[in-house]
Amino acid sequence: MFLEKRAGSDHGLMLTAAVLLAINKYPYLLDEPGRVKGVYGTEWCGGISELRELWGLPVGCSTLEAQLMDLCDDIAYSTHDIEDGIRAGKIQMNAGFLSDERLLRNLVHEIVKDEALTGLGWETVNVPAAVKRVLMQYLEQWQQVFAESGLEESRTRREMKARWVSLFAGRVGIVDDTAKSWKKVTFVKDGAEDLELKRTMEILKKLAWVTLVKDFRVQRLQKRSEIILERLWSSFIDPEKGQWILPPDWLDSYERHRDNWPWPRFIADYLSGMTDQYAEKVYAELFASASSTKWLSIYDLD
Numbered sequence: 001m002f003l004e005k006r007a008g009s010d011h012g013l014m015l016t017a018a019v020l021l022a023i024n025k026y027p028y029l030l031d032e033p034g035r036v037k038g039v040y041g042t043e044w045c046g047g048i049s050e051l052r053e054l055w056g057l058p059v060g061c062s063t064l065e066a067q068l069m070d071l072c073d074d075i076a077y078s079t080h081d082i083e084d085g086i087r088a089g090k091i092q093m094n095a096g097f098l099s100d101e102r103l104l105r106n107l108v109h110e111i112v113k114d115e116a117l118t119g120l121g122w123e124t125v126n127v128p129a130a131v132k133r134v135l136m137q138y139l140e141q142w143q144q145v146f147a148e149s150g151l152e153e154s155r156t157r158r159e160m161k162a163r164w165v166s167l168f169a170g171r172v173g174i175v176d177d178t179a180k181s182w183k184k185v186t187f188v189k190d191g192a193e194d195l196e197l198k199r200t201m202e203i204l205k206k207l208a209w210v211t212l213v214k215d216f217r218v219q220r221l222q223k224r225s226e227i228i229l230e231r232l233w234s235s236f237i238d239p240e241k242g243q244w245i246l247p248p249d250w251l252d253s254y255e256r257h258r259d260n261w262p263w264p265r266f267i268a269d270y271l272s273g274m275t276d277q278y279a280e281k282v283y284a285e286l287f288a289s290a291s292s293t294k295w296l297s298i299y300d301l302d
Contacts, residue, residue, distance in 0.1 A: 017051050022065035024048055027057070042260060058182050064174065067185035075168045078201045081208035083161045086153075090211045093142045098135040103210065107131050110206045117202060121195045134203045164204075171197055228283045229271065235286055236267045245286070246270070 015023075027048070030038035039048050057063065062070070085091035097103070108128050111117060142160060149155035173188030187194040187201075212218065236242035242263075243251055254266050261269075274282070 017055070018065075020048065021051055021055065021057070021063045022069065025062060025066050025070055027052065027060060027062055027066075040265060042262075042265060058180055061177075061180050061182045064183060064185055068172070071172065071185055074201060074205060075165065077208055078204035079161050079164045079168070081212060082164075082204055083157045085208055085211050086157055088212075090215060091207065093139060093146075095136075095139060098139055099132065104128060104131055104135075106210045106214070107203065107206050110210060111202065120199050120202065122199065125199070130199060131203055134200050135207070138204070168197070168201060228279055231287060232271055232279065232283060233267065236270070237264060239263045242267065 024039065026037040026039070028035055028038035029041060029044045029049070031041045031044075032038070038044075055063075082091065086093060091097070108131055111122065111127055111131070141163075142156065145159050145163075146153070146156045149159060168187070171187040171189060171194055172185065174183050174185055175188055175191075175193050177184040184193070187197045189197070235245065246254075250270055254261060254263075271279070
């Protein structure tokens with residue numbers, strides 16, 4: 001139910017420079033105006049920033065390892081999550097569902113509004129037509145594999161996933177990123193970036209996003225999580241009051257590192273390290289009625 005206690009150096013995992021740079025997907029200082037993704041100042045200044053300079057990384061560019069991690073995540077999203085959606089019945093493999101006007105409209109909207117998709121050449125294609133074409137081609141392939149699999153849906157799902165993973169993974173390569181004077185890990189065909197395959201992957205990714213993440217039940221759970229986090233944050237953010245409801249070992253850790261950890265950063269670290277079950281337990285202790293928490297014990301270990 002709970003996370004392991006910090007031990008040893010009390011400074012986390014003590015990752016090597018190579019690993020730190022490889023997992024740094026957003027190589028920016030979060031404190032910069034307008035930044036919503038990046039690295040906290042306590043980790044950036046004298047840490048990630050210094051490592052990037054020592055390694056000669058261009059400003060705003062991720063390592064090849066970080067780019068590969070990001071691309072693999074997208075591949076998983078557009079293959080494994082599609083399989084999950086089909087198995088859950090959220091994605092129906094028939095022409096009526098995949099040509100539904102609301103679905104197509106939502107997919108186009110998600111693609112057009114996503115600023116992260118710039119540079120994929122969407123301005124050169126008819127986006128609604130491209131979306132419909134990819135979905136219909138996916139359906140045709142599904143029907144073919146379904147017949148080859150003896151009309152077994154489970155086998156068809158696995159085979160479709162395997163074929164798309166193989167297609168995507170087989171095209172992964174490195175090209176020159178002339179705009180940034182760096183290298184880019186991407187899909188490659190005939191020595192150049194395969195933008196068509198990248199757009200296809202993004203369409204499948206958005207299909208999983210629209211049908212799974214944007215499902216109203218999932219959105220309700222997300223809203224519930226937001227409420228829990230917001231109320232926990234408001235409970236702990238005042239140091240004078242928050243210190244009395246923190247686990248003693250966390251408070252001891254803060255006292256040892258308070259010169260480097262401002263209180264809000266410390267609370268953010270505490271909340272982000274919670275498992276879902278632990279967050280709900282703390283929330284219930286603070287806000288639930290006595291009758292609904294009778295199964296809880298104040299002596300449960302944190």
